[in-house]
Structure formats: structure tokens, C-alpha cells
């Protein structure tokens with residue numbers, strides 16, 4: 435049986451950052467990823483400024499946005515900011531960079547390995563490369579395996595709050611003949627755009643996140659039972675399809691478009707478990723994503739790094755996780771505060787839309803968003 439100080443299930447951003455830190459601090463680390471390509475994940479790839487504190491290079495970003503257009507049902511507001519509000523990257527580029535750093539530090543990363551069984555010190559895996567079942571011994575286990583985590587299931591935990599997000603990836607390059615460019619207004623799909631309208635998106639929002647030659651047009655909705663009264667999830671999916679078809683597909687005739695859907699877990703479940711206190715959950719597996727924005731890359735990296743620090747030094751108390759939990763509590767409060775009928779929520783959006791036309795107010799809001 436192979437033996438490692440730390441086994442990590444899933445090769446998401448937090449797992450890879452944890453692997454790099456652990457290997458750099460003398461731990462033997464094995465990362466097991468069931469996919470063939472590291473980083474291939476349904477995601478809009480929006481990277482907020484706070485992610486750069488983890489050393490992610492700007493060179494892997496596809497686009498940088500200093501302005502954002504916010505659409506409410508009755509108005510559109512353009513916010514120009516003196517520093518970038520958001521970047522977009524491909525998740526494969528991010529995964530490849532983080533995996534490279536983890537490997538350089540000495541971590542072993544295996545793709546096409548599905549974790550099938552877990553005990554308090556062992557993992558059973560099926561290695562598709564070698565068409566073989568294997569058993570791995572670990573001292574510590576990190577579940578970084580996303581919103582449908584097998585490590586979370588092993589611990590007997592069920593996620594109680596999650597968003598369902600949908601997106602179409604569409605081509606935008608002018609050299610790409612699949613888009614009807616005669617219909618394409620100048621600048622369309624070059625800007626970062628957010629759409630808030632409770633009748634269309636419920637408690638979530640619609641977005642356009644452009645990359646170099648493609649863009650993500652998407653929206654998310656809430657699957658939590660208490661949210662279903664005014665915002666039934668099934669209807670929101672239907673409304674997303676209608677919005678995409680009417681506002682985009684019928685206008686621009688995308689010959690190529692790829693529909694994708696995935697869940698995002700935002701209900702925090704705890705992060706340290708096991709009789710031996712040797713099993714951790716990070717990122718979406720633990721429900722660390724934001725209820726308000728559904729952002730989860732930053733939360734994944736931050737929590738991966740924190741638990742890695744605690745594995746290296748058991749006295750380390752994970753203060754950044756405690757800070758994140760406090761922020762999440764506030765976010766949940768604001769999120770639920772406005773879970774009123776759609777007309778109340780839309781009234782609120784119109785007021786905020788008007789306020790954001792004031793440059794000083796908009797600058798303050800943008801600064802705050804980027805610095806938590």
C-alpha cells in the first residue's frame with residue numbers, strides 16, 4: 435500500500451495551493467483528480483483582485499476590466515474604476531499554473547483517479563490509466579472535491595444551501611465565422627456586464643464574462659427550500675433559457691454554443707473532522723463559496739492554504755478561515771434580507787442603480803468589494 439502524509443481528493447484551486455504549501459514544508463502529498471484535465475470545471479473564471487495575494491500571475495489572465503455595466507430592469511449604469519474590478523481567466527490555465535507550482539514543490543498529482551471508498555486512514559481509488567484499484571494510506575486527508583464531495587458524504591454531511599448556475603460559452607472573435615457579426619454592435623461582449631432582475635434571475639444575477647475569443651453568458655439560482663416560494667429553481671432555469679435565446683441567440687445566431695450547468699455550495703458545514711481530527715474539507719466541499727456573489731475560487735484557495743498551514747503546525751488556528759466565516763455570515767444576512775417578492779427586490783435594484791451613477795459612491799463600493 436502506498437503511504438502519504440497528506441492525500442487530497444480533487445485538484446481544484448484550493449487543493450493545488452494546499453499541495454504546494456505542504457510539499458514545500460516537507461510533507462509527502464498525493465493529489466487525486468478524477469478528471470483527465472486539471473482545472474476543467476464549469477465556471478465563469480472571474481478572478482477578483484484579492485486572489486493575487488496568493489501569487490497567481492497576471493500573465494494567465496485573459497482579460498482585465500476597469501469598467502462594468504450593471505443592468506437593472508429600467509436602467510443601465512456604467513461604472514468606470516481607476517483600478518481593475520475583475521479579471522477573467524480560463525480554469526484550465528489556472529489549474530495548469532497551480533499544478534505546476536505544486537509539482538515543483540514535490541507533490542504527486544494523479545489524474546483520472548476516482549476516489550471510491552474512504553476510511554479514517556485509507557482511500558480506495560480506481561486508477562483509469564492503469565485500469566486498477568489501489569489503496570492509499572494517509573495521515574491527513576483534505577476533501578477539495580467540490581460541490582458533490584465524496585469526502586463530505588463519507589463524513590455523513592449533506593449540503594444545505596447551494597446555487598445552481600448555468601452558462602453558455604459562445605464564440606466572440608470577429609475572425610470566427612460562427613457569430614453573425616453584421617448584428618454585432620461595437621463593443622458587445624467586450625465589457626463585463628451584470629444583469630439584476632428578480633423576475634428573471636431570482637436572488638441571483640445574469641452575467642457576461644468575456645475572454646479573448648469567447649464569452650460566458652450565465653446566471654445562477656438558489657436551490658435552498660426557503661427560497662423556493664418566490665424564486666422556484668425550475669422556473670429560473672426556464673427563464674435563463676428564455677433570456678439567453680431572446681437577448682442573445684436570436685440576435686447573433688451563435689452556430690456554436692455550449693450549455694453548461696453546475697452547483698456551487700455556500701452553506702458552511704465545518705472544515706475539520708474525523709475521530710483523529712485528521713480530515714479536512716475546503717472550498718465548495720465545505721460550503722465556503724459566497725451566497726451573495728457565488729464566487730468560490732478565492733474561498734477555495736484561502737481555505738486550502740489555511741488547512742495546509744494547520745497540518746504543518748497543529749497550533750495554527752486558521753484565523754483567515756475564521757475571518758471568512760464572519761464575512762459569510764454577513765453575506766448570508768444581506769442575501770436573506772432581500773428574499774422578498776420580486777417587485778420589492780427590483781425596487782431595491784433601481785435605487786442601487788441610481789446610487790451607482792454617483793462616481794464617489796460607485797468608487798467606494800468597488801473598492802470594498804475588491805478588498806475583503
Ligand SMILES: Cc1cc2nc3c(=O)[nH]c(=O)nc-3n(C[C@H](O)[C@H](O)[C@H](O)COP(=O)(O)OP(=O)(O)OC[C@H]3O[C@@H](n4cnc5c(N)ncnc54)[C@H](O)[C@@H]3O)c2cc1C
Pocket residue numbers: 443444445446447448449466467468469473474475476477478479480481547548549550578579580581582583584599600601652695696697698716717718719723728729730731732734
Ligand atoms: C457557472 C459557474 C460560474 C462560476 N463563476 C465563478 C467565477 O467567475 N469566479 C469564482 O470565483 N467562482 C465561480 N464559480 C464558483 C467556482 O467555480 C467554485 O466555487 C470553485 O471552483 C470551487 O473550488 P473547489 O476547489 O472547492 O472545487 P472545484 O473547483 O469544483 O474542484 C473540485 C475537483 O475535484 C474533482 N473531484 C470531484 N470528485 C472527485 C472524486 N471522487 N475523486 C477525485 N476527484 C474528484 C473534480 O473533478 C474537480 O476537479 C462558478 C461556478 C459555476 C457553476
